[in-house]
Amino acid sequence: MKPIIQCEGLRKSFGEQTVLDGLDITLRPDSVSVIIGRSGGGKSVLLKHIIGLMRPDSGRVLVNGQDITALSERELVAARRQFGLLFQEGALFDSMNVAENVAFPLVEHSGLSRREIADIVDAKLAAVGLSGAGHKMPAELSGGMRKRVGLARAIALDPKIVLFDEPTSGLDPVMSAAINDLILRTRGEFGATCVVISHDIPATMAIADEIFMLYNGRIIASGSPDEIRASDDPVVRQFIEGRADGPIGLA
Numbered sequence: 112m113k114p115i116i117q118c119e120g121l122r123k124s125f126g127e128q129t130v131l132d133g134l135d136i137t138l139r140p141d142s143v144s145v146i147i148g149r150s151g152g153g154k155s156v157l158l159k160h161i162i163g164l165m166r167p168d169s170g171r172v173l174v175n176g177q178d179i180t181a182l183s184e185r186e187l188v189a190a191r192r193q194f195g196l197l198f199q200e201g202a203l204f205d206s207m208n209v210a211e212n213v214a215f216p217l218v219e220h221s222g223l224s225r226r227e228i229a230d231i232v233d234a235k236l237a238a239v240g241l242s243g244a245g246h247k248m249p250a251e252l253s254g255g256m257r258k259r260v261g262l263a264r265a266i267a268l269d270p271k272i273v274l275f276d277e278p279t280s281g282l283d284p285v286m287s288a289a290i291n292d293l294i295l296r297t298r299g300e301f302g303a304t305c306v307v308i309s310h311d312i313p314a315t316m317a318i319a320d321e322i323f324m325l326y327n328g329r330i331i332a333s334g335s336p337d338e339i340r341a342s343d344d345p346v347v348r349q350f351i352e353g354r355a356d357g358p359i360g361l362a
């Protein structure tokens with residue numbers, strides 16, 4: 112199957128610090144791909160390269176075969192419309208109510224009428240289980256609700272690819288399970304490719320079609336949850352078992 116996202120030889124340093132060190136990754140369409148790895152290991156930096164918010168020092172990022180590292184800022188704006196992005200805290204606009212938040216990308220990019228936009232907003236809020244919450248302000252919402260509003264906004268334009276940056280961090284187990292269901296539905300019902308960054312190993316095992324382990328600036332292991340569980344790589348084992356002792360230093 113043709114990959115939807117392919118990074119080849121990505122290198123990125125900040126001063127002396129090398130964060131991506133010749134990273135290769137290939138993501139399949141219509142799949143849930145979960146990228147795991149240490150805090151500060153470069154997962155968010157990788158995500159920013161995939162949507163063209165950061166440019167690599169060298170290497171390429173192909174999205175549907177198009178090298179987005181070669182695009183101008185103007186072309187990038189168009190290319191980014193293929194993506195929906197759910198930020199860690201939902202990143203809602205605090206001065207807008209829930210419906211206005213979800214409507215925002217539609218107002219900015221779709222050219223649809225107010226009536227059409229209102230219908231889409233209702234449908235997306237229903238999809239995330241928040242029908243009737245359109246008038247609420249972000250400050251009135253729980254963390255889980257904020258994430259669901261963020262997801263409704265991320266899928267407002269029916270993007271082909273939805274990126275989730277630590278979607279379950281800070282949520283209770285029930286809300287985490289609800290968010291994981293939503294990720295699976297985002298792939299199933301909306302036909303989107305989902306790229307998830309996560310520290311949550313049980314959730315990763317439950318939702319991933321393919322897991323990628325980022326370590327020392329490269330993908331050191333990839334495979335289905337069963338393959339990753341059976342990995343004999345000591346770094347992978349330490350990470351998925353959550354042990355303090357092992358090759359991964361704590362520094």
Ligand SMILES: Nc1ncnc2c1ncn2[C@@H]1O[C@H](COP(=O)(O)OP(=O)(O)OP(=O)(O)O)[C@@H](O)[C@H]1O
Nearest residue numbers: 125128130148149150151152153154155156157310
């Ligand atoms: N714009 C930047 N300028 C300088 N350093 C940066 C920049 N962005 C990221 N870094 C550094 O790159 C490293 C990787 O950061 P990144 O946010 O990608 O980690 P992460 O794996 O997403 O971590 P976490 O799981 O804690 O969110 C960190 O050491 C960070 O300080």
